[in-house]
Amino acid sequence: QKEVEQNSGPLSVPEGAIASLNCTYSDRVSQSFFWYRQYSGKSPELIMSIYSNGDKEDGRFTAQLNKASQYVSLLIRDSQPSDSATYLCAVEAQKLVFGQGTRLTINP
C-alpha cells in the first residue's frame, strides 16, 4: 500500500463547476497535510495546509481533513481554466510524503 494515494486522473471539470480532489494516507500518526499545485514543467507551489479535522477555506479553495478515515480532500469552487494543473497531496509524519498527483483540466 502506498503511503499517500490520490484519486486517479485525469479529472476534467467544466469552467465554473466544483472540482473535487481526494487523498488517503496510511500513517495514522501523520500530523500535517498539504496541497500543492504544479503547472506543467514547473515546481510545486503550496496552496493549502491543514492540521486539524474539519474544513479550512481560503478563497475558492477548501481543504477537508478526516483523521479517523485518514482522508484529506481539496475542493475548488468556481473552477477557472487557470486551475488546470496537477495537484499533489502531501502528508507529514516523520517526513513529507507526496502522492502521485491528480491532473485537473478545466474546460471553458
Add this chain to the structure above:
Amino acid sequence: EAEVAQSPRYKITEKSQAVAFWCDPISGHATLYWYRQILGQGPELLVQFQDESVVDDSQLPKDRFSAERLKGVDSTLKIQPAELGDSAMYLCASSTSFSGNTIYFGEGSWLTVV
C-alpha cells in the same frame, strides 16, 4: 520575495558521466531537502538536512548519489555515474524547521541522461 535558487536549470549528460546540482535555500531556513520527480509521479524525498546534518537519506541511492551541505547553507547533489533511469527533475526545497512548516521549492533542475 525570497526564493530557493537552483542551478543548472537544465542538464543533458551521457550515461556514466558525473553530474552535480547546486541549491541555495531561503536565508535562515535550517532544513533543506532534495527531491526527485520522475515525469508523471509525485516528488520523492532523496535527502533531508537539518543545518549541516543529514536527517533522512533512506531513499538516496548511495552507490551513485551523494549530497552535502558543508556549512549548513547551500547544498550540492552529485550523481556519479549517471544512468538512464536518473532522468528526472531534481527539486531542492527549504523550510524553517523540519516539522509542520511550509516547504518552499526551487524551480528545479531537469536532468536528461542519454
